[in-house]
Amino acid sequence: GESVGLHLPTLSVQEGDNSIINCAYSNSASDYFIWYKQESGKGPQFIIDIRSNMDKRQGQRVTVLLNKTVKHLSLQIAATQPGDSAVYFCAEISLSGGSYIPTFGRGTSLIVHP
Amino acid sequence: ETGVTQSPTHLIKTRGQQVTLRCSSQSGHNTVSWYQQALGQGPQFIFQYYREEENGRGNFPPRFSGLQFPNYSSELNVNALELDDSALYLCASSWGAAETQYFGPGTRLLVL
Numbered sequence: 659g660e661s662v663g664l665h666l667p668t669l670s671v672q673e674g675d676n677s678i679i680n681c682a683y684s685n686s687a688s689d690y691f692i693w694y695k696q697e698s699g700k701g702p703q704f705i706i707d708i709r710s711n712m713d714k715r716q717g718q719r720v721t722v723l724l725n726k727t728v729k730h731l732s733l734q735i736a737a738t739q740p741g742d743s744a745v746y747f748c749a750e751i752s753l754s755g756g757s758y759i760p761t762f763g764r765g766t767s768l769i770v771h772p
Numbered sequence: 773e774t775g776v777t778q779s780p781t782h783l784i785k786t787r788g789q790q791v792t793l794r795c796s797s798q799s800g801h802n803t804v805s806w807y808q809q810a811l812g813q814g815p816q817f818i819f820q821y822y823r824e825e826e827n828g829r830g831n832f833p834p835r836f837s838g839l840q841f842p843n844y845s846s847e848l849n850v851n852a853l854e855l856d857d858s859a860l861y862l863c864a865s866s867w868g869a870a871e872t873q874y875f876g877p878g879t880r881l882l883v884l
Binding site for chain 2: 666692694699700701702703704707747749753758759760761762763764765
């Protein structure tokens with residue numbers, strides 16, 4: 659999840675475990691949410707998205723859950739692998755002047771131990 | 773890889789100098805967005821260009837400016853550099869202004 663401070667929230671898991679990364683968003687009018695994965699030295703990589711009229715969306719090994727009542731988003735990664743180690747960002751999207759402007763959270767660092 | 777490229781990969785400047793960063797969008801993409809990512813933070817939106825016109829701007833001062841060219845590549849210019857401008861600058865391209873953005877690897881700028 660998100661937190662104040664200089665250090666990213668960190669989630670450490672063992673290879674093969676399931677991981678759950680949480681995100682609290684701020685704008686109840688946001689109509690689109692995206693999870694990005696950022697590996698060291700690289701730009702963010704799109705993982706999965708979900709529209710505000712959905713509660714759940716599944717991809718390959720990933721599931722995103724959206725709870726609009728409490729403005730909470732989660733990313734579940736099944737059978738976590740060492741290659742999943744990265745910083746994960748949620749982004750909320752608000753339509754502004756005809757463009758989608760994503761607002762990113764601070765990110766969560768996922769560390770997968772072999 | 774996304775097909776979005778950025779140059780240079782790293783850059784060192786001193787306070788007060790000016791810098792130009794470049795981005796080549798993925799083939800077929802007509803929209804480029806620029807972000808600043810400070811260490812340990814998420815990317816912060818600077819501005820977006822759609823078909824060579826600015827199409828949205830974040831909370832950044834006017835010394836941050838940009839251009840988009842007919843081939844949809846883009847430049848980010850920062851004047852009067854400050855120490856706090858040290859960050860990773862990310863470019864993202866998309867098929868349109870409201871479509872999913874794909875990020876390049878970034879340019880790491882250090883201002884001394």
